[in-house]
Amino acid sequence: MQVPPPVNGAAQWAGDQLGDLGRALMTPAEGHVPLLAGAQRGWVRALPYLLAVAAAITLLSTGTVVLAQDYGLPTAVAGALALAQSVPLVVAVTRPLAAWWVMSSGVVLGALTTAWTPAGAGPWPWPVPTLIGYVFLMAALALRERGRTLLAVWLVTLAASVVAADLNQPRAGQTAIITVAVSGAVLLLGWTVRGRGEAQRKLAEQERISEAERERSTLLEERARIARELHDVVAHHMSVITVQADSAPYRIEGLPPQAVEEFGTIAAAARGSLAEMRRLLGVLRSDGSAPDRAPQPGVEQLERLVETVRQAGVRASLRSEEVGELPQGVSLSAYRIVQEALANVVRHAPGAVAEVVLAAEGRTLLVTVENGPGGTPGVESGEGTGHGLVGMRERVRLLSGRLETGPTAAGGFRVFAELPVTSTGESPR
CATH class of the missing domain: 3.30.565.10 (Histidine kinase-like ATPase, C-terminal domain)
Incomplete structure (x- = not known):
C-alpha cells in the first residue's frame, strides 16, 4: 500500500475541509424554532419579530433613498435592491441561513448595479444600510447555526470582500476591512453567547435530572423502610395464625379429621408465607443493616x-x-x-x-x-x-x-x- 505524498495528503485534506464548509452552507441547523421561542412571556417571544420588522422597514426606506440619491439608481431599481437586502431580516428569525442566501444574492446584485457609479457616490460594494442589515443578519446566524456554518459564512464574506477590493481598491478597500472585521466579531460574539446559553441549559437539565433521581431514591428508600416496618406487623398476625392453626386440634375436642387436616394446611401456608416475607425482608435489607428487634410503635x-x-x-x-x-x-x-x-x-x-x-x-x-x-x-x-x-x-x-x-x-x-x-x-x- 502506497502512502500518498505529504503534498497530496494536504491537498486532499484541504479539499475535504472545503467540501464540509460548502455542505455546511447548504445544511441549516435542524428545526426552525424562532429566536426566544422558549421564553415564558408572550411579549418576549414576539420581540425578535418586532425588532426584525422594525429593522427591515427602516433599512428598506433608508436603503432606497441612499441607492437612489447617492448612487443615482432609478427609484424602482433602488427599491427592489433595498427590499432584497432588508426583508430577509424577518425570515432570519426562523431561517437565518436561508435569509443569508437571499441577502447575499441581493448584495451581489447591488454590487453589480452600482459598480459603475461615480467614485464619490459612496462605499462599494457595501452601502451603509446594506452593511448594517448584513451585520444584523450575522447576529441572527450566530444565535442559531452551527459553528462550521458560521465559519463558512465568514470565509465567503472574506473572499467576496477580497475580490471586491481587488477590483476597485479605492472604493472597496476600507469597506472590505470593516465588513470582514465587524461580521467576524459579531459571529464570534454570538457563537460564544449561544454556547454559554446552551451550556447553562444543559447544566440546568442535568440538575433537574439529578433532582428527579434524588427524589426517586428518597421515595424508594422510604418505601423500603415502610415495608420493613409493616413486615413486623404482618409477621405478628401470621405467627398468631400459625400458632392457632397448629394448636387447634389440641384445644378443640372432637374435631373431624377433615378439620384437623384443614388446620394443618392453614398452618403450613402461614409458615410458608412467613418464610417468603423473611426472604423479601432480606432483599430490602440488602444494604447490610441489622434487623430491628424492637416492637413497632403505635x-x-x-x-x-x-x-x-x-x-x-x-x-x-x-x-x-x-x-x-x-x-x-x-x-x-x-x-x-x-x-x-x-x-x-x-x-x-x-x-x-x-x-x-x-x-x-x-x-x-x-x-x-x-x-x-x-x-x-x-x-x-x-x-x-x-x-x-x-x-x-x-x-x-x-x-x-x-x-x-x-x-x-x-x-x-x-x-x-x-x-x-x-x-x-x-x-x-
Whole structure:
C-alpha cells in the first residue's frame, strides 16, 4: 500500500475541509424554532419579530433613498435592491441561513448595479444600510447555526470582500476591512453567547435530572423502610395464625379429621408465607443493616414521643379523643406521621408551640399536627434526610387516605391526615 505524498495528503485534506464548509452552507441547523421561542412571556417571544420588522422597514426606506440619491439608481431599481437586502431580516428569525442566501444574492446584485457609479457616490460594494442589515443578519446566524456554518459564512464574506477590493481598491478597500472585521466579531460574539446559553441549559437539565433521581431514591428508600416496618406487623398476625392453626386440634375436642387436616394446611401456608416475607425482608435489607428487634410503635406511644419533643425545646401537647382499637398498620402509620411532623418542627421551628390532635370520624382516624411560627417551619433543610413529607405521603397512600400539608395563616405549619380503617370491628368509635 502506497502512502500518498505529504503534498497530496494536504491537498486532499484541504479539499475535504472545503467540501464540509460548502455542505455546511447548504445544511441549516435542524428545526426552525424562532429566536426566544422558549421564553415564558408572550411579549418576549414576539420581540425578535418586532425588532426584525422594525429593522427591515427602516433599512428598506433608508436603503432606497441612499441607492437612489447617492448612487443615482432609478427609484424602482433602488427599491427592489433595498427590499432584497432588508426583508430577509424577518425570515432570519426562523431561517437565518436561508435569509443569508437571499441577502447575499441581493448584495451581489447591488454590487453589480452600482459598480459603475461615480467614485464619490459612496462605499462599494457595501452601502451603509446594506452593511448594517448584513451585520444584523450575522447576529441572527450566530444565535442559531452551527459553528462550521458560521465559519463558512465568514470565509465567503472574506473572499467576496477580497475580490471586491481587488477590483476597485479605492472604493472597496476600507469597506472590505470593516465588513470582514465587524461580521467576524459579531459571529464570534454570538457563537460564544449561544454556547454559554446552551451550556447553562444543559447544566440546568442535568440538575433537574439529578433532582428527579434524588427524589426517586428518597421515595424508594422510604418505601423500603415502610415495608420493613409493616413486615413486623404482618409477621405478628401470621405467627398468631400459625400458632392457632397448629394448636387447634389440641384445644378443640372432637374435631373431624377433615378439620384437623384443614388446620394443618392453614398452618403450613402461614409458615410458608412467613418464610417468603423473611426472604423479601432480606432483599430490602440488602444494604447490610441489622434487623430491628424492637416492637413497632403505635398511637399508645405518642405521649412519650411528645414528651421527648418537649425536651428538645418545642412546647408540644397531645389531645387524643377516644379512637378505640386500631389495626397495627393504621396505628403505626399515625405514629410515624406525628413523629415526622414533630421532627420537622424541632428542625425548622425550634421553640414553637405544637399541638397533636387524634380524633375519630366514622371509620376514619384524623391526625393533625400544627405548630406556630418559629424558624422556617415545614421546609426540608439540607440537614434533614428529605424523607419527612415523602414518608407521610407514602404511608397515607398505602392506606388510601388523604394528606394535607401547608403553612397556616399565623405563620406556622399544619399537617393533616385522614387514615381510613377498613378492618371490621377495629374502626375508631
